[in-house]
Amino acid sequence: MNDLYILGIETSCDETAAAVVKNGTQILSNVVASQIEVHKRYGGVVPEIASRQHVEQITIVIEEAMRQAELNFSDLTGVAVTQGPGLVGALLIGVEAAKTLAFAHSLPLIPVHHIAGHIYANRLVKEMTFPLLALVVSGGHTELVYMKEHGHFKVIGETRDDAAGEAYDKVARVLSMPYPGGPHIDRLAHEGEANIDFPRAWLEEGSYDFSFSGLKSAVINTVHNAEQRGETIEPADLAASFQTSVVEVLVEKTVRAVQEYQVNQVILAGGVAANKGLRNHLTERIAELGNVDLVIPPMNLCTDNAAMIAACGSVFFEKGIRADLSLNANPGLDLESFNR
Amino acid sequence: MNILAIDTSTNVLGVGIASNEKIIGEYITNIKRNHSTRVLPAIDFLLKDCGMDIKEINKIIVANGPGSYTGLRIGLTIGKTLAWTLNIPIVGVSSLKLMAASARYFDGYISPVMDARRGNIFTGLYEYKEGKLMQAVDDQHIPTEEWCKLLKTFDKPVLFLGNDVVIHEQVIVNQLAKQVQFAPITVNIPKPGELALLAKDLKEKNVHSFAPNYLRLAEAEAKWREKTN
Ligand SMILES: [Zn+2]
Numbered sequence: 001m002n003d004l005y006i007l008g009i010e011t012s013c014d015e016t017a018a019a020v021v022k023n024g025t026q027i028l029s030n031v032v033a034s035q036i037e038v039h040k041r042y043g044g045v046v047p048e049i050a051s052r053q054h055v056e057q058i059t060i061v062i063e064e065a066m067r068q069a070e071l072n073f074s075d076l077t078g079v080a081v082t083q084g085p086g087l088v089g090a091l092l093i094g095v096e097a098a099k100t101l102a103f104a105h106s107l108p109l110i111p112v113h114h115i116a117g118h119i120y121a122n123r124l125v126k127e128m129t130f131p132l133l134a135l136v137v138s139g140g141h142t143e144l145v146y147m148k149e150h151g152h153f154k155v156i157g158e159t160r161d162d163a164a165g166e167a168y169d170k171v172a173r174v175l176s177m178p179y180p181g182g183p184h185i186d187r188l189a190h191e192g193e194a195n196i197d198f199p200r201a202w203l204e205e206g207s208y209d210f211s212f213s214g215l216k217s218a219v220i221n222t223v224h225n226a227e228q229r230g231e232t233i234e235p236a237d238l239a240a241s242f243q244t245s246v247v248e249v250l251v252e253k254t255v256r257a258v259q260e261y262q263v264n265q266v267i268l269a270g271g272v273a274a275n276k277g278l279r280n281h282l283t284e285r286i287a288e289l290g291n292v293d294l295v296i297p298p299m300n301l302c303t304d305n306a307a308m309i310a311a312c313g314s315v316f317f318e319k320g321i322r323a324d325l326s327l328n329a330n331p332g333l334d335l336e337s338f339n340r
Numbered sequence: 341m342n343i344l345a346i347d348t349s350t351n352v353l354g355v356g357i358a359s360n361e362k363i364i365g366e367y368i369t370n371i372k373r374n375h376s377t378r379v380l381p382a383i384d385f386l387l388k389d390c391g392m393d394i395k396e397i398n399k400i401i402v403a404n405g406p407g408s409y410t411g412l413r414i415g416l417t418i419g420k421t422l423a424w425t426l427n428i429p430i431v432g433v434s435s436l437k438l439m440a441a442s443a444r445y446f447d448g449y450i451s452p453v454m455d456a457r458r459g460n461i462f463t464g465l466y467e468y469k470e471g472k473l474m475q476a477v478d479d480q481h482i483p484t485e486e487w488c489k490l491l492k493t494f495d496k497p498v499l500f501l502g503n504d505v506v507i508h509e510q511v512i513v514n515q516l517a518k519q520v521q522f523a524p525i526t527v528n529i530p531k532p533g534e535l536a537l538l539a540k541d542l543k544e545k546n547v548h549s550f551a552p553n554y555l556r557l558a559e560a561e562a563k564w565r566e567k568t569n
Contacts, residue, residue: 041564048409048558052551055413059424060548073425089410092376093417099380100421104394325380 008310012086080313084333157208192236349407356532
């Protein structure tokens with residue numbers, strides 16, 4: 001069989017990214033231009049500014065990815081691009097660039113779901129073994145996805161309000177930490193003691209869904225009430241208590257799903273996978289289960305990147321998933337619509 | 341020399357091809373429909389109809405603003421990605437200048453108008469001199485009334501054109517009375533053929549840094565600047 005060379009393009013939020021992956025598993029290049037510094041002053045990602053940045057970065061990033069991969073367009077098998085979900089104006093830049101390249105070089109165009117991309121980041125580290133369960137946690141997503149085979153997704157749980165990463169950023173703002181606050185809370189949590197009893201949203205019996213808005217409000221209320229009484233709460237204790245509550249719900253729901261669905265492998269994906277509290281607790285609990293394999297990709301593959309889009313695109317390519325020149329960005333794209 | 345022209349600044353979608361100083365094809369729609377699904381199919385269609393391959397294009401021109409932020413980015417991203425990957429030059433021209441180009445035989449000033457909401461417009465002042473379109477006043481984002489007051493100080497007739505003129509017609513007539521003329525509807529639609537012709541004298545852009553000329557800060561940035569000043 002011929003080797004598969006897929007160029008991946010990702011612009012769903014505040015990273016402009018392009019990468020080339022060989023045979024779905026081998027990274028030839030993985031270029032990311034982050035806009036984090038640009039958005040810092042606004043305390044979060046501003047969609048219009050993200051879109052403006054993508055236009056100025058897109059060809060630079062693709063050029064660098066092709067240069068590092070030492071390939072010409074005639075060597076490529078196809079172009080994969082994040083179609084959604086994400087910020088529509090941001091997604092559009094990647095989608096138009098990918099369509100243009102596919103058109104100019106008569107290459108197949110492969111639409112990719114961002115969450116599917118996050119899951120497939122793991123394949124760049126270790127081959128997937130099915131059935132598997134993926135916990136995808138980021139600033140925009142908190143989802144539990146069951147996969148019985150390549151390219152087949154079943155969303156068994158998702159957030160009903162805030163994503164876990166979003167709750168982290170909002171709590172960080174209450175503690176006057178700079179954006180993005182997640183890493184700061186994580187660091188602080190390790191210096192404190194989880195001595196405040198925050199709620200855990202287990203939801204209905206048997207539900208794998210998540211909800212973090214109640215927890216977020218509880219943290220904010222605790223801080224405000226203390227202020228009114230003139231008391232001070234140790235920020236490290238607050239961070240530790242908040243983190244414990246988030247991590248416990250994420251990990252316990254994952255463990256329950258592992259048992260119910262009898263999976264062989266658990267994959268942790270998304271930017272929040274960098275969180276030490278989550279990594280440590282999940283590692284411990286999965287180890288207790290015995291013969292379940294836990295894969296956590298390195299940091300640069302957890303945060304948004306295009307290698308994961310190319311890796312997923314390689315599988316989608318072989319499944320015959322294609323788009324034509326009328327492909328549009330879809331901020332509300334459904335993961336299960338990619339099942340064949 | 342084959343030139344591909346792309347305009348997605350407004351609701352009008354325009355693609356044109358010029359071959360050796362001759363316009364060989366134009367695709368124009370003037371409807372309110374998503375550009376993102378339609379620009380590349382339009383380019384593909386026009387090239388095929390003209391019996392041409394995309395690799396035969398030697399130069400690209402894009403109308404680079406002002407206009408709809410999203411619209412501009414779609415045309416520009418396609419244009420710059422094509423120029424980069426085909427290794428051919430790209431040039432940009434004001435979307436207002438492109439609009440003004442349609443009024444070739446008007447004797448006086450031309451003021452192309454795009455609505456910018458809340459009584460504001462994007463406009464500039466142009467004039468044909470010996471068959472060449474010249475800029476008289478820079479493109480800007482300005483309240484309609486203020487613009488008209490400026491025009492009053494000139495003693496030449498002014499032709500307003502563009503699909504959005506109707507939104508501001510009353511203010512314009514009140515301010516300028518007999519000095520003003522309005523273009524017929526066919527002239528209101530920018531022509532990609534004119535855009536292709538404008539490519540001739542323009543300096544090549546750096547393909548990587550080429551970005552729309554929005555003529556207005558993003559709202560968040562404007563607020564931030566206000567707060568920090
Ligand atoms: Zn992501």
